[in-house]
Amino acid sequence: MSQSTGVKHSIWAYFPLTWHMVKTHFQSEMEYRASFLSKIFGIIVNDVGWLLIWVVFFQRFPAVNGWSIEDSLTLFSLNMFTFSVFAVVGYGLIDLARHVANGGLDYFLALPKNVLWQVATSRSSTESIGDFLFGLVIFFFTQADALIKLPLFLLVAVLGGMIIFNFIVVVFSFALFFGNYQETGDRWFWTLFNFSLYPQNFFAGWLKIVSFVVVPVFFVTALPVRMMQDFQWTDLALMAGFWLVSMLFAVWFFNRGLKRYESGNMINIRV
Amino acid sequence: MFNKASKYWAMFQIGQRNASVYFMDWWSVGLLVAIRVAVLTQLYAATFTSVGLQVVDGFTLSMVIWSVMVANALQLSSGTRQMILELQNEIKSGNVAHTLSKPYSLVTYFILQYFGRFQTKALAAVSLGAVAAAFFAGVPQITVLGIICGIILSSFGFLINAAISMGIGLTAFWVEDISGFRWIYDKFQWVLSGMVIPLAFLPDGLRLLIEYSPFGQLFYSAGRILVDFEAQTFWQYLGTQVFWLLVLLYVVTVIYRKGIKNVSVNGG
Numbered sequence: 001m002s003q004s005t006g007v008k009h010s011i012w013a014y015f016p017l018t019w020h021m022v023k024t025h026f027q028s029e030m031e032y033r034a035s036f037l038s039k040i041f042g043i044i045v046n047d048v049g050w051l052l053i054w055v056v057f058f059q060r061f062p063a064v065n066g067w068s069i070e071d072s073l074t075l076f077s078l079n080m081f082t083f084s085v086f087a088v089v090g091y092g093l094i095d096l097a098r099h100v101a102n103g104g105l106d107y108f109l110a111l112p113k114n115v116l117w118q119v120a121t122s123r124s125s126t127e128s129i130g131d132f133l134f135g136l137v138i139f140f141f142t143q144a145d146a147l148i149k150l151p152l153f154l155l156v157a158v159l160g161g162m163i164i165f166n167f168i169v170v171v172f173s174f175a176l177f178f179g180n181y182q183e184t185g186d187r188w189f190w191t192l193f194n195f196s197l198y199p200q201n202f203f204a205g206w207l208k209i210v211s212f213v214v215v216p217v218f219f220v221t222a223l224p225v226r227m228m229q230d231f232q233w234t235d236l237a238l239m240a241g242f243w244l245v246s247m248l249f250a251v252w253f254f255n256r257g258l259k260r261y262e263s264g265n266m267i268n269i270r271v
Numbered sequence: 272m273f274n275k276a277s278k279y280w281a282m283f284q285i286g287q288r289n290a291s292v293y294f295m296d297w298w299s300v301g302l303l304v305a306i307r308v309a310v311l312t313q314l315y316a317a318t319f320t321s322v323g324l325q326v327v328d329g330f331t332l333s334m335v336i337w338s339v340m341v342a343n344a345l346q347l348s349s350g351t352r353q354m355i356l357e358l359q360n361e362i363k364s365g366n367v368a369h370t371l372s373k374p375y376s377l378v379t380y381f382i383l384q385y386f387g388r389f390q391t392k393a394l395a396a397v398s399l400g401a402v403a404a405a406f407f408a409g410v411p412q413i414t415v416l417g418i419i420c421g422i423i424l425s426s427f428g429f430l431i432n433a434a435i436s437m438g439i440g441l442t443a444f445w446v447e448d449i450s451g452f453r454w455i456y457d458k459f460q461w462v463l464s465g466m467v468i469p470l471a472f473l474p475d476g477l478r479l480l481i482e483y484s485p486f487g488q489l490f491y492s493a494g495r496i497l498v499d500f501e502a503q504t505f506w507q508y509l510g511t512q513v514f515w516l517l518v519l520l521y522v523v524t525v526i527y528r529k530g531i532k533n534v535s536v537n538g539g
Contacts, residue, residue, distance in 0.1 A: 022507065029448075031447075032446060032447055035446050036451075042451075042452070042455040043451075043454075044460075046455055046462060047460045049463065050458070053468060053473075056477065058528065060351070060472055061318045062321075063321055064317050064318050064321050087454075098356075123450075125450070125451065126451070127454065127455070128454075183353055184300075185300040185351070187299070187303050188303070190457065190461075191307065192469070194461055195310060198310065198314055199314065202311065202314050202316075203310075203318040207313060209308060210309075215306070237273045243324045
């Protein structure tokens with residue numbers, strides 16, 4: 001087998017492995033069924049609360065810069081779905097800074113698969129399946145020709161989820177340079193999450209640059225909303241291009257930081 | 272009595288000193304508050320323009336921005352997620368058995384230590400947030416009494432938040448992974464504590480329901496009283512906060528007492 005075939009094989013091997021990890025997390029969570037279902041219920045109640053707040057907002061202010069409640073509903077369904085894709089598959093990344101601070105990364109370094117992948121899939125926010133379902137329900141209730149638009153919705157949501165993944169890798173990799181970074185990383189994640197729920201057409205000036213690069217809310221939800229309303233191949237190419245560039249940067253940044261990582265010499269038994 | 276007070280005062284000071292060590296963390300909180308203020312200023316400037324009004328429900332643009340700035344700064348300084356995580360680790364790792372043998376209450380220790388951290392961080396976050404809010408939206412009319420009452424309400428708001436966080440953290444006695452509850456509570460804070468939309472903009476029924484719930488009293492009331500001080504509103508908020516604090520502390524105490532019965536200590 002040639003080397004390139006070997007590389008291809010190893011990359012493709014991560015897909016079934018990721019599926020297996022997610023499935024295992026769900027099976028484990030289902031051991032505590034009442035707790036699991038109560039979390040999903042809590043998520044859905046919260047989502048309804050968010051939706052209600054924005055409905056009330058748009059009743060008070062019917063159009064902000066031409067942005068209406070219909071635009072926000074599209075945004076809302078995409079936001080819920082996109083973030084749940086990330087949270088179900090890669091939620092372990094949220095612990096990256098903690099692993100760095102307490103030497104817990106040693107465990108992942110000793111495993112045979114890619115370190116970043118190991119960390120990312122070590123935990124799943126299984127309750128985010130509530131957001132996943134809620135996003136889909138809102139999508140079907142608010143979009144004309146929902147079935148025709150569904151493939152595009154899924155494509156941009158998955159791409160958006162992968163961009164969030166890259167953003168989180170970069171943000172939490174700062175822990176490899178600064179040490180104590182868990183709380184700060186958390187805050188950046190929530191800033192991205194919540195900014196992506198705001199009407200997206202009022203960003204102007206330097207804030208537009210921030211929304212493109214620093215907190216990439218433009219690529220996570222603004223651009224996908226635009227594509228859902230008026231699809232252009234150039235927009236899709238732009239989004240895919242940003243995903244690729246952000247992924248290359250995230251992997252480079254993480255690996256650079258990893259060289260500075262100092263082992264905690266911690267002996268741990270994980271059961 | 273004096274020994275007891277000095278013991279708890281020391282816990283509070285530990286928190287303050289811990290928070291003051293990490294300057295990067297201060298700047299990070301300040302930067303995030305500034306970014307949020309900038310985003311919200313653009314949103315509300317566009318919103319006020321869209322309805323062609325200078326004042327909406329008694330709020331000018333600068334009042335709205337200062338109100339949400341305070342809510343965001345307090346939330347970012349509250350350490351909610353860390354508190355829940357630390358408590359969960361304490362319970363799951365079994366350290367709690369060791370802590371129980373010490374001459375202090377675990378619940379009080381956590382709350383006071385995080386209160387110390389909160390005070391230090393909130394001072395930095397609100398100061399930097401105020402500079403950003405003044406720069407982007409101007410300064411509303413603020414009175415000394417409004418500032419003092421705002422500080423009082425923010426302290427009680429923190430204590431309510433700490434009590435809810437403790438309640439969530441203590442469920443680790445029974446639930447394997449409580450990060451889901453933490454995630455849900457985080458989102459509730461965003462929706463219901465005036466971090467995006469001042470509660471004054473909501474219809475009366477909904478506003479009253481949220482304003483006098485524990486969530487409405489976490490971070491919103493301090494900012495609201497700062498930008499629009501009314502003695503009667505202040506006393507109403509304070510009374511509501513004290514009521515919820517007592518209720519929540521009672522619930523936390525019950526959960527804690529039930530939880531520690533699950534701890535089994537093996538000698539050796």
